[in-house]
Amino acid sequence: MLRYLGKRFLLILPTIFVPLLLVFLLLRLSPGDPAGMMLGDQATPEQIAALRAQLGLDQPIWVQFGIWLKGIVTLDLGNSIFFREPVMQVIPRYAGVTILLTLVALTLAILIGVTMGLLSAMNRNKPIDRGVVTTAVLGISLPEFWFALLLIFVFSVTLRWFPVAGYNPPDAGIIAFGATIFLPALALGVRQSALMTRMMRSSMLDVLNEPYITTARAQGLPETTVIGRYAMRTAAMPVVTVAGLAAGYMLGGAVAIEIIFALPGLGRMLVEAVGRRDYPLVEGGVLTISLVLAVLNLLIDLIYALLDPRIRYQ
């Protein structure tokens, strides 16, 4: 088990390094210059050159990358060009929102997906199953931003249950936080829950045909144990995979939701930072997302190993 985890842990490094390198290169290959953006139209070439030298942008690209890598190791990611404060201080302000949003959305998606999938599998080919499957197909086909607008229209504008937009951090109280996070999380989670519903349904139906389920029944175990322990244990594996993919998608792809609900999240921050050519902030943001993703993948691998002893011994 420890050897397995150690091996997984080593695999994290390339997972983080490759996206960092790509982003670093792409930013510098794309047109636009942070010094020019900062100084505005009136700046003279001399002023721009001076600022470039100050930011270290006149150095060769590999030297810049080396300096930045050194920064990661010493936990100094430089200063944001736009905010004029350390990246290490800017990022946590935004990353917290995104991570919380992802966690709530993922929880909602898993709760809805697993319940609906089970309900559907247990009532195979009955009206309730058909209803769930149709809803799931609809859920997969709807774009998130459209669903977000629908939620705002129904629950915020018409019923006035939730605020239209804005964000309260958890320190403001769980109710205040919940009120601002629920609709965005639901909008973000619904598509993933539809995917999980379908995954749960088909994997449960597959597992129910397995001989070991017949054995469990033939041993006289009650149906609740047969489904809840014997079937779920194996049927949950593909759902864990989908949950991992969903988390990765939510972390990086929540931009539209963050903009619609005016959440100060990482996705929105990144889009704005790219627009401002704020190299250090973009790189810091990507580093954060890769790190969280890598930890998440490690967690998924750990869950796999707990669920399936065959993985532990490989």
Place this chain on the structure above:
Amino acid sequence: MTAHIAPMPAEYVSALPEPKTVLDVQNLSLSFRNAEGLLPIVTDVSFSIAAGEAVALVGESGCGKSITASAVMGIAPENAEIGGTITLNGNVISGLPPKERRKLCGRHMGFIFQEPMTALHPTLSIGRQMTDTLKHNLGLGNSAATDRAAELLDRVGIPRARDILKGYVHELSGGMRQRVMIALAISCGPSLIIADEPTTALDVTIQAQVLDLLEDMRREMNLAMLFITHDLEVVGDFCDRAVVMYAGDVVERGRSEDVVRAPAHPYARGLIDAVPAHDDGRTRLTPILGTVPPVGQWPEGCRFAPRCNRADEQCRTRPQLGHVGKTDVRCWHPLEASA
């Protein structure tokens, strides 16, 4: 004053010299409900098994052996329509609701499957699977269930039982897996064991060991055993009586030595001629030409007639099971008991 007659205690009943009937199946039929109506799978199966007796259910693939067993066990698919009477230890169980039937499983009936690799849970430990059953059926606590599980593994010849309990099915060899399966099936002291081709998936050398183990268990626990197989050697060596099935019907039924040595039904004869013999110097086997007709395409009358060289006009009407010579046979033109 009339003498009060107390019911006989159960131990006394089973100690009587007369063998007690454990399982009695009368006129069992099974059909699948589908869009077009009912599709008959098994039409008329009757047999009984006494305590300590092994009965073989023999036939080619697709003749209805396994589905008959699952109907007895109460784990037939949901869309199955089952007729006839199944009696277990004197109680009619065929009319019971599914939940009540489930309660008989494990405690009164044990099931051994063909392929232990897939019949045991891949990601639950062997101990967990055994203790779940023991705790649920016998109401044992955690440690008592673990002790009993270790005893059972020990009994079926698995060394280092305590370690194996912590292990998983993929860590065991085929023979070991089937031993675990047997331990699981007998764990709650059933009176009936249904074994569905328990040695088919095993190496030939292991087959004999597993059969010996089953034989030991049968004698030791006085088990009634329903043995589903297509291996006629197993029938002759291991079973007291044999029931030969063809296309959902019982075609011959009797003591296994009579059925194997001198079958009266042409199909049973064909099965035996298709097995290589060790002693008679034949170099060519005699196959039964053709295949079992698929369900839903059974001929009117005798279902074996299209493959039978003795078939004539009379075989267009359905024969009934009748006593011929030493066995019960469903045939208009049974073979002479000459071989």
